[in-house]
Amino acid sequence: MKISLIGLGNMGLPMAANLLKAGHEVVGFDLSAAAMAAHRANGGTTADTIAAAVADVDAVVTMLPTGKHVADVCTGQGGVLASISARTKLVIDSSTIDVATARQVGADAAARGIEFLDAPVSGGTGGAVAGTLTFMVGGSEAGFALAEPVLKGMGRAIIHAGPPGAGQVAKACNNMMLAISMIGVSEAFAMADGLGLSRQKLFDIVGPSTGQSFALTGYCPVPGPVPTSPANRDYAPGFTAALMLKDLRLAQDAARAAGAPTPLGAHATQLFAALVESGAGGKDFSIIAQWLAAKTRDELS
Numbered sequence: 001m002k003i004s005l006i007g008l009g010n011m012g013l014p015m016a017a018n019l020l021k022a023g024h025e026v027v028g029f030d031l032s033a034a035a036m037a038a039h040r041a042n043g044g045t046t047a048d049t050i051a052a053a054v055a056d057v058d059a060v061v062t063m064l065p066t067g068k069h070v071a072d073v074c075t076g077q078g079g080v081l082a083s084i085s086a087r088t089k090l091v092i093d094s095s096t097i098d099v100a101t102a103r104q105v106g107a108d109a110a111a112r113g114i115e116f117l118d119a120p121v122s123g124g125t126g127g128a129v130a131g132t133l134t135f136m137v138g139g140s141e142a143g144f145a146l147a148e149p150v151l152k153g154m155g156r157a158i159i160h161a162g163p164p165g166a167g168q169v170a171k172a173c174n175n176m177m178l179a180i181s182m183i184g185v186s187e188a189f190a191m192a193d194g195l196g197l198s199r200q201k202l203f204d205i206v207g208p209s210t211g212q213s214f215a216l217t218g219y220c221p222v223p224g225p226v227p228t229s230p231a232n233r234d235y236a237p238g239f240t241a242a243l244m245l246k247d248l249r250l251a252q253d254a255a256r257a258a259g260a261p262t263p264l265g266a267h268a269t270q271l272f273a274a275l276v277e278s279g280a281g282g283k284d285f286s287i288i289a290q291w292l293a294a295k296t297r298d299e300l301s
Helices: 010-019 031-040 067-074 099-111 126-132 141-151 166-195 198-204 241-258 261-280 285-300
Strands: 003-007 024-030 059-063 090-095 115-117 133-138 155-162
Touching: 003 010, 003 141, 010 024, 010 126, 010 155, 024 031, 024 141, 059 067, 059 141, 067 090, 067 099, 090 099, 090 141, 099 115, 099 126, 099 241, 115 141, 126 133, 133 166, 133 241, 141 155, 141 198, 155 166, 166 261, 166 285, 241 261, 241 285, 261 285
Parallel strands: 003 024, 003 059, 059 090, 090 115, 133 155
Antiparallel strands: 115 133
16 A cells, blocks of 8 residues: 555654555655654655645555644645545544544544544554554544554554544543553552562562552563563653653543543642653653652652
């Protein structure tokens, strides 16, 4: 297929590279000249404008920072919907944005006879590079069937979550749970440190026990037990604290719209806001373990 990928950032660039490896032709666009050059070095082609990038392709994939960016790129003047040809029947947005914007862009696309899917991802930059992302897809059954060959080039688990907007709902729920569990794991390590239980022993005991979680065994927030976790690389980000805060705020907006009680989600949002305000927004979100430990020491001193 000939695919346009708009947004060649930390996620979009490796996603485009995996589409190329899967045998697709990929036309990229980004505001960063360096990102465009990197995409060309990977074997892709680039265009000088969004309109040129999507003018004659089978599908469009967007990976952008916010809902406003997605709305502007997809529905604005010179944007995707205004510029695609009759050849294009599919637009996939893999950004993490608010549910309302995803549904509105989907409605605008449907009015033009275009299948629009909100398909946010889980797996971070590591999953984007490895091609092992999980895609949570909102949209019609017909749109999902069209999208599967594209998404399989970038991910390992492709799940149809439901109608338009359902992908963003799933992503908000997933990342709220991840943030809450990461805080719980971080608190447990702080308590173990204070009471003299070694971090490795805690890991070895809880790993096969009922307290097990991905935040512990897959992404341990303290150095040592999981060699591949960011904690062993000075919290170099796989997923930044600032992005986690963004997702938590989106989750809180969705919870309020649904009238759903999320007291732990609300408290996690407050803690990550304080973490980002401390200057750690560019570090991996698991640095909250270090921040909580330091905060506790300061309060006790």
